[in-house]
Amino acid sequence: xxxxxxxxxxxxxxxxxxxxxxxxxxxxxxxxxxxxxxxxxxxxxxxxxxxxxxxxxxxxxxxxxxxxxxxxxxxxxxxxxxxxxxxxxxxxxxxxxxxxxxxxxxxxxxxxxxxxxxxxxxxxxxxxxxxxxxxxxxxxxxxxxxxxxxxxxxxxxxxxxxxxxxxxxxxxxxxxxxxxxxxxxxxxxxxxxxxxxxxxxxxxxxxxxxxxxxxxxxxxxxxxxxxxxxxxxxxxxxxxxxxxxxxxxxxxxxxxxxxxxxxxxxxxxxxxxxxxxxxxxxxxxxxxxxxxxxxxxxxxxxxxxxxxxxxxxxxxxxxxxxxxxxxxxxxxxxxxxxxxxxxxxxxxxxxxxxxxxxxxxxxxxxxxxxxxxxxxxxxxxxxxxxxxxxxxxxxxxxxxxxxxxxxxxxxxxxxxxxxxxxxxxxxxxxxxxxxxxxxxxxxxxxxxxxxxxxxxxxxxxxxxxxxxxxxxxxxxxxxxxxxxxxxxx
Numbered sequence: 182x183x184x185x186x187x188x189x190x191x192x193x194x195x196x197x198x199x200x201x202x203x204x205x206x207x208x209x210x211x212x213x214x215x216x217x218x219x220x221x222x223x224x225x226x227x228x229x230x231x232x233x234x235x236x237x238x239x240x241x242x243x244x245x246x247x248x249x250x251x252x253x254x255x256x257x258x259x260x261x262x263x264x265x266x267x268x269x270x271x272x273x274x275x276x277x278x279x280x281x282x283x284x285x286x287x288x289x290x291x292x293x294x295x296x297x298x299x300x301x302x303x304x305x306x307x308x309x310x311x312x313x314x315x316x317x318x319x320x321x322x323x324x325x326x327x328x329x330x331x332x333x334x335x336x337x338x339x340x341x342x343x344x345x346x347x348x349x350x351x352x353x354x355x356x357x358x359x360x361x362x363x364x365x366x367x368x369x370x371x372x373x374x375x376x377x378x379x380x381x382x383x384x385x386x387x388x389x390x391x392x393x394x395x396x397x398x399x400x401x402x403x404x405x406x407x408x409x410x411x412x413x414x415x416x417x418x419x420x421x422x423x424x425x426x427x428x429x430x431x432x433x434x435x436x437x438x439x440x441x442x443x444x445x446x447x448x449x450x451x452x453x454x455x456x457x458x459x460x461x462x463x464x465x466x467x468x469x470x471x472x473x474x475x476x477x478x479x480x481x482x483x484x485x486x487x488x489x490x491x492x493x494x495x496x497x498x499x500x501x502x503x504x505x506x507x508x509x510x511x512x513x514x515x516x517x518x519x520x521x522x523x524x525x526x527x528x529x530x531x532x533x534x535x536x537x538x539x540x541x542x543x544x545x546x547x548x549x550x551x552x553x554x555x556x557x558x559x560x561x562x563x564x565x566x567x568x569x570x571x572x573x574x575x576x577x578x579x580x581x582x583x584x585x586x587x588x589x590x591x592x593x594x595x596x597x598x599x600x601x602x603x604x605x606x607x608x609x610x611x612x613x614x615x616x617x618x619x620x621x622x623x624x625x626x627x628x629x630x631x632x633x634x635x636x637x638x639x640x641x642x643x644x645x646x647x648x649x650x651x652x653x654x655x656x657x658x659x660x661x662x663x664x665x666x667x668x669x670x
Contacts, residue, residue: 184387185380192376193369200365204358211357215350216329220318223331226279227343231333280328284310285339300342306332310340320347327351390421452488456481508626513540513646516550517574524557524570531564533557537574541652544626549646552622555615556581556642563640577649582641587634596632619644 282300283291288307292299301323309315314334321328323344332342459481466474514537521533542549556579560570563585573580588596597620619642620630628645635641 185377185384188380188383189373189376192379193373196372197365197369200368204361204365207361208354208358212350212354215353216347219329219345219347219350220331222345223279223318223329223343226345227331227333227341230281230341231335280344282342282344283339284332284342286311286313286337300328300330300344306340306342309334313337313339390424394424452484455484456488459484508544509546510650511542511544511546511549513542513549513577513579513649514538514574516546517553517572517579520550520553520557521572523554524561527558528561528564530566531561532567532569533572534569535572535574537572538576539652540574540577541650542577542626542646542648543650544646548622548625552619552644552646553579555619556644559583559615559642560585560640577645577647579644579646580641581644582635582639584639587638587640588632593632593634597630616642622646 280300281293284302284306285291288302288310290299290302301321303319303321305317305319309317309332312334313336316331316333319330319332321330327347328344329347330342330344332340334340459477462469463474463477463481466477469477517537518535521535525531525533557570557572560581560583564570564583565585568584571580571582573582597616616630616632623630623644623646627647629643630645631643633641633643
């Protein structure tokens, strides 16, 4: 079921419920009012005969002082003695002067001589006549006529009942019911029509939005907010802006992947071509001197090592910023110390100075460790012989400084880009992916990566791996027992 159909149905059902409620309330109110008027007439009709014996109906006028039960009863006299019902003018059943019937306690009924009909007896009426006190209203049908009956107890004489027809009331109620049903039906149809028009108008921008999004797969394009004819900060405007942001992110991701593949294929050509040329030369190794053969083998191994490192870096970058495992608590200070120790072994001619604060972060230890190692390898690669590499970990920020030539000003904005290599770096080993991996690892943990030149020379790299966690007092010797961290020796 479409959204437009649901909106039309909801509008129709809501109006239908309101129409039914109004119809029922109007019908019940009118019936109560008309029935109240009939009840008032019944009270007025029965007041006179009851006044003749000094008894009025409950809630009605009582013109004469009330007497006790049986006050007006006289043995051996006509049951109408004192009621005055024999003076009623003749009329057909259901006339304006009402139909009277006297119900005796023994079950016998008496009808005035001017009336040729009587009100039917019911168990409730007989019970009231037997008591001789109280009153009740009831509806019944007599010879196809709907009547309203008031019964009042008159002591030892039993109960007196008077009835009026409800023909006029029923006619009015029937006319009203037909009218309100017609109005309710028209209201429901009008609500459905208006709901359809409103739904079509309200959903027109969404329909255009949907058609454009469906066409993206075949012809990707940016969905402009203005093209949806939505102005302001409503829900549709927010949806358009969010979708545009999603497209921008998707575009950047696709472009980055394309650049990665293109750059990787370009960088892979050189070592592969070198290895192929060396292998072709080795087919004729009998013609080469032992020194040339040894040099070829060493060159092949070196190129294979470079190729292996390049493939590993490309695979790392292809992971993006998405976490590959559930993050855990990582002692960043322990990871940095361990990386510094490895840096000393790899570059024994350099001096590594470290100022490291105990730091706890949440993330992937392997990824953080590789980023830190890349930072130190980059510093070692550019440091002069006998130089110093300064490593500082303060308030969650890792700073690595070397005393080499530093960055060219034109290269600073691209230091962390994939495969970017300064002119001076093209003669050195490496693929230009080390610092790109550093930035990707930092951003994957909600951190940052910055590059600058020190005022007195050398490069300064600052990296953060997201917010730090509260670190309880942990003895240095126990750090080796913590998961995702190794204590340096």
